[in-house]
Amino acid sequence: MQPQPADNAARSVIDIAKLSLTFETGDGPVHALSDIDLNIGAGEFVSFIGPSGCGKTTLLRVIADLEAPTGGTISVNGMSPHEARLARAYGYVFQAAALYPWRTIAENIALPLEIMGHSREEQAERVRRNMELVDLDGFERKYPWQLSGGMQQRASIARALSFDPDLLLMDEPFGALDEIVRDHLNEQLLKLWAKTDKTVVFVTHSIPEAVFLSTRIVVLCPRPGRIYDIIDNPLPRDRGLDIRETAEFLKVAHRVREGLRAGHSYDD
Amino acid sequence: MSPVTRILSTLALVVALMGSMLTVVETPIMTLGLFALPVLLVGVLLSILVLAPYRTGLLSGARACAALTGVSLLMAAALLGTVSAYPAAASHGFWAYVLVAWAMAWLSVEELSGLTPQSPLGQRLVALAIPLAFGVWLLILWQLAVVGFGVPRVLLPAPSEIWLRLLSSPQILWEDFRQTFLKAVLIGYALGCGSGFLVAILVDRVPFLRRGLLPIGNLVSALPIIGVAPIMVMWFGFDWPSKAAVVVIMTFFPMLVNTVTGLAAADRIQHDLMHTYAANYLQTLLKMRLPMAMPFIFNALKINSTLALIGAIVAEFFGTPIVGMGFRISTEVGRMNVDMVWASIAVAALAGSLFYGLVTLIERVVTFWHPSVRG
Numbered sequence: 001m002q003p004q005p006a007d008n009a010a011r012s013v014i015d016i017a018k019l020s021l022t023f024e025t026g027d028g029p030v031h032a033l034s035d036i037d038l039n040i041g042a043g044e045f046v047s048f049i050g051p052s053g054c055g056k057t058t059l060l061r062v063i064a065d066l067e068a069p070t071g072g073t074i075s076v077n078g079m080s081p082h083e084a085r086l087a088r089a090y091g092y093v094f095q096a097a098a099l100y101p102w103r104t105i106a107e108n109i110a111l112p113l114e115i116m117g118h119s120r121e122e123q124a125e126r127v128r129r130n131m132e133l134v135d136l137d138g139f140e141r142k143y144p145w146q147l148s149g150g151m152q153q154r155a156s157i158a159r160a161l162s163f164d165p166d167l168l169l170m171d172e173p174f175g176a177l178d179e180i181v182r183d184h185l186n187e188q189l190l191k192l193w194a195k196t197d198k199t200v201v202f203v204t205h206s207i208p209e210a211v212f213l214s215t216r217i218v219v220l221c222p223r224p225g226r227i228y229d230i231i232d233n234p235l236p237r238d239r240g241l242d243i244r245e246t247a248e249f250l251k252v253a254h255r256v257r258e259g260l261r262a263g264h265s266y267d268d
Numbered sequence: 269m270s271p272v273t274r275i276l277s278t279l280a281l282v283v284a285l286m287g288s289m290l291t292v293v294e295t296p297i298m299t300l301g302l303f304a305l306p307v308l309l310v311g312v313l314l315s316i317l318v319l320a321p322y323r324t325g326l327l328s329g330a331r332a333c334a335a336l337t338g339v340s341l342l343m344a345a346a347l348l349g350t351v352s353a354y355p356a357a358a359s360h361g362f363w364a365y366v367l368v369a370w371a372m373a374w375l376s377v378e379e380l381s382g383l384t385p386q387s388p389l390g391q392r393l394v395a396l397a398i399p400l401a402f403g404v405w406l407l408i409l410w411q412l413a414v415v416g417f418g419v420p421r422v423l424l425p426a427p428s429e430i431w432l433r434l435l436s437s438p439q440i441l442w443e444d445f446r447q448t449f450l451k452a453v454l455i456g457y458a459l460g461c462g463s464g465f466l467v468a469i470l471v472d473r474v475p476f477l478r479r480g481l482l483p484i485g486n487l488v489s490a491l492p493i494i495g496v497a498p499i500m501v502m503w504f505g506f507d508w509p510s511k512a513a514v515v516v517i518m519t520f521f522p523m524l525v526n527t528v529t530g531l532a533a534a535d536r537i538q539h540d541l542m543h544t545y546a547a548n549y550l551q552t553l554l555k556m557r558l559p560m561a562m563p564f565i566f567n568a569l570k571i572n573s574t575l576a577l578i579g580a581i582v583a584e585f586f587g588t589p590i591v592g593m594g595f596r597i598s599t600e601v602g603r604m605n606v607d608m609v610w611a612s613i614a615v616a617a618l619a620g621s622l623f624y625g626l627v628t629l630i631e632r633v634v635t636f637w638h639p640s641v642r643g
Contacts, residue, residue: 066540085546092544098537101637102559111555115547143637 013167013199014040014063019072021058031224032058036072038218038227042166045193045200047210047217049256050263055225056203060171063201064092076167088116090167091160095175097152099144099159106131106140109159116163130158133192150181154188161196168200174209186212187241194237207260208244211235211253219256221263228263231255269325273378277323280371283364284316290361293354300354302361311346314339315368322375330383336376337401343369344408351411352428356418366412373405425607433611440596441615448593449619451508452580456515461572463516464523465565471524472531473549482528489521497583506587511594514583519572526568530561563638566631573627577620 019036022029033055040046048056061067062074065081076084084090091112099108106127113123131137134154144152153173160168174182186209193200204210210217211233219229233252235243243249292308293300302309318335321327327335347365351358381398385391407427413419414426421429434441467485471477497514504510534557542552584594593612600608635641 064544066543085544088546090544092541094537094541096537098541100538100556100559102635112545115542115545115551115555145637145639145642 011042012039013042013044013077014038014201015073015075016063017073019062019069019074021055021062021067021069021071033062033069034224034226036227038230040199040201040216042199043197045202045213045215047202047204047214048220049204049207049210049217049260050220050225050228051222051260052205053225054220054222054263056205056220057171058225059220060169060201060203064090064169088112088163089165090169091163091165093153093157093160093168093170093173095172097144097149097156099152099155101143101145104141104143105136105147105155108144108155109162112159112163118163126162126164130162131155133161133195134158135188148181150177150185153177153185157189157192161192161198166198168198170200170202172203172205175205182209183241189213190239207253207256211249211256212239212241212244217252217256219259219263221260229255229259231259269328270378273375274323276371277319277375280368280375281316281319281323283371284312284319284368287361287364287368288312290364291359292361292365293350293357294359295354295357299359305346305350308346308350308365311339311343312365312368315343315372319368319372329379333376333379333383336372336379340369340372340376343372347412348408351415355415358416362416366409366416370405370409373401377401422604422606425610429607430610430614433607434614437608437611441611443591444593444596444612445615445619447508447589447591448511448580448584449577452511452515452583452592453576453623455508456512456580457519457572457576459512460516460519460576461523461569464520464568465527467520468524468527468531469553471528478528482524485521485524488517491517493518493579493582497586500583501587506589508592511580511583511588511592515576515579518575518579522571522575523565523568526564526571527561530564531557533557533560533564562635563631563640566627566635569627570624570631573623574620577616577623581616 016036016038019033020031021033022031036059048059050056058067062069063076063081065085074081077087077089079087079089099105100111103111109127109130110123113126118126127140128137131140134157136151136154136158139147139151139155144155147155157170157173174185177185189200190213200213202210202213214233215237217231217233218227219231220226221228231252235248235252288302291299291301292305302312318327318339322332322336343365347362347369350362377398380394380401383394385394411427414424467481471481493514496517497510500510500513500517504513538556538560539552542556547555581594581597584592585598588595593616596612597609600606600612632641
């Protein structure tokens with residue numbers, strides 16, 4: 001059942017126990033997350049999937065210390081999320097590329113390095129390496145608004161990887177792109193993951209994307225946001241786009257879909 | 269050919285033909301028709317020669333534009349020469365030809381704006397030629413009207429008189445310019461914009477200042493400059509510092525408000541991004557929020573470049589040493605030296621436009637990335 005080698009499961013990167021988050025609003029409390037239990041081991045690729053309002057983005061933001069939980073415990077690399085953020089433990093890729101238009105692509109990728117105080121030579125070297133990693137070499141001097149949406153998102157991935165964090169948090173990074181570009185970037189992301197051996201937590205609302213990318217799929221459901229199912233993906237780590245036609249792939253996708261359907265309340 | 273150009277060219281052609289039967293100038297001793305004024309006669313004949321094929325469509329495009337421009341300028345020169353030889357004596361025929369020349373100028377600009385040159389240099393020249401033609405024809409019509417109708421120069425001097433005044437008193441105008449622009453305006457502008465900017469950073473950093481200082485800043489901006497200027501004279505003396513103080517008061521608030529707005533321009537994702545890098549306040553300010561605020565800051569710099577000049581000139585109405593553009597305007601009006609007043613206004617307008625243009629130029633360099641600049 002467990003497809004992961006034992007040594008990877010040995011070190012856990014994210015430990016979440018009994019976590020809850022309630023927003024106080026004018027209309028009373030909103031239970032964004034409730035009773036979340038989850039462990040993510042080193043080298044895993046875990047996807048959060050669920051309908052909008054299920055708290056998948058909120059959960060990712062809690063891991064990144066962009067939101068504070070109101071109950072339960074969470075540790076990232078054995079530290080609190082706050083300490084982990086100050087230690088620059090993770091790179092975060094947002095829904096939008098959020099590149100600065102007054103900086104060239106190379107300067108955008110160098111932004112976290114500047115903030116973290118790397119030397120000029122170090123910056124140049126890391127920018128070069130990461131631009132190569134996302135296939136953007138040759139576009140160093142271009143400005144973001146001169147690039148397509150897919151290229152901008154690749155640049156933002158290179159920016160998140162530039163300071164070489166072990167953990168990559170991605171919040172629907174390809175949600176705004178068209179199907180073809182999305183397939184291409186999914187394939188590239190898998191290669192990149194295989195090459196760098198990072199732990200990836202990936203938020204999506206696309207079933208094929210989740211099944212294609214992940215080693216484990218976490219299905220969330222709304223009101224209150226909670227985990228409905230955790231599915232181990234038996235597909236081999238080394239996979240191409242055509243694996244999506246296989247029976248095994250469809251079986252996993254079916255289980256995810258069943259989970260989404262069962263967890264969804266039809267009262268609205 | 270658009271309906272407007274069709275009507276205008278027909279009208280110009282008819283008026284040019286009919287005008288030959290009218291008197292052009294009436295002096296107390298004689299009446300002169302078109303045929304007594306050979307230069308004007310040549311101009312009118314050429315206009316008919318250009319207008320007729322233009323109206324029928326034989327002449328169009330760049331050639332029509334060149335012909336219309338050339339003949340309309342020739343007409344303008346002939347009319348200007350005639351009117352200065354017989355000032356305040358213009359008759360019906362004269363105004364008929366003014367109408368013809370103006371119509372041809374209109375048509376030439378119409379043709380010019382229809383041109384689409386291939387080279388970027390050509391496009392830039394066309395873009396420059398259109399406002400230039402407007403400006404030149406404004407001056408020509410002004411000159412013709414003032415001299416032709418014999419308008420008293422106390423009411424409105426002719427452009428030629430203002431030009432002569434500019435040429436004959438450069439010393440006085442330069443002294444005024446130095447006193448008002450180089451001292452009061454520039455120093456007041458730098459201090460006002462600079463302090464507005466710094467206070468905006470402070471207001472942004474300290475929340476209670478935002479609630480306390482912004483309303484007071486609003487109050488200061490609402491102070492009538494006419495009321496403040498005499499008080500500044502009492503505080504800072506007659507010389508330029510009191511005028512610079514008025515400029516500071518006028519320019520402070522636009523800069524404050526725009527910078528505060530600009531600092532809030534970054535959206536949530538961009539703030540989150542800096543947060544994930546654990547960037548400190550200064551890094552976030554310098555690497556994200558200030559570049560983001562630049563379009564707003566330049567907005568204030570542009571508004572202030574004109575406000576500063578107005579403030580300094582008006583402030584000089586309330587006590588000043590015997591130099592300065594505001595002083596010159598207020599005293600020369602009293603002496604009926606209206607050409608000097610207009611010369612000062614011309615200098616102020618030119619200085620103000622150049623200042624504004626310079627700020628705009630710097631803006632284009634700094635905010636090259638903004639959608640409104642990168643095109």
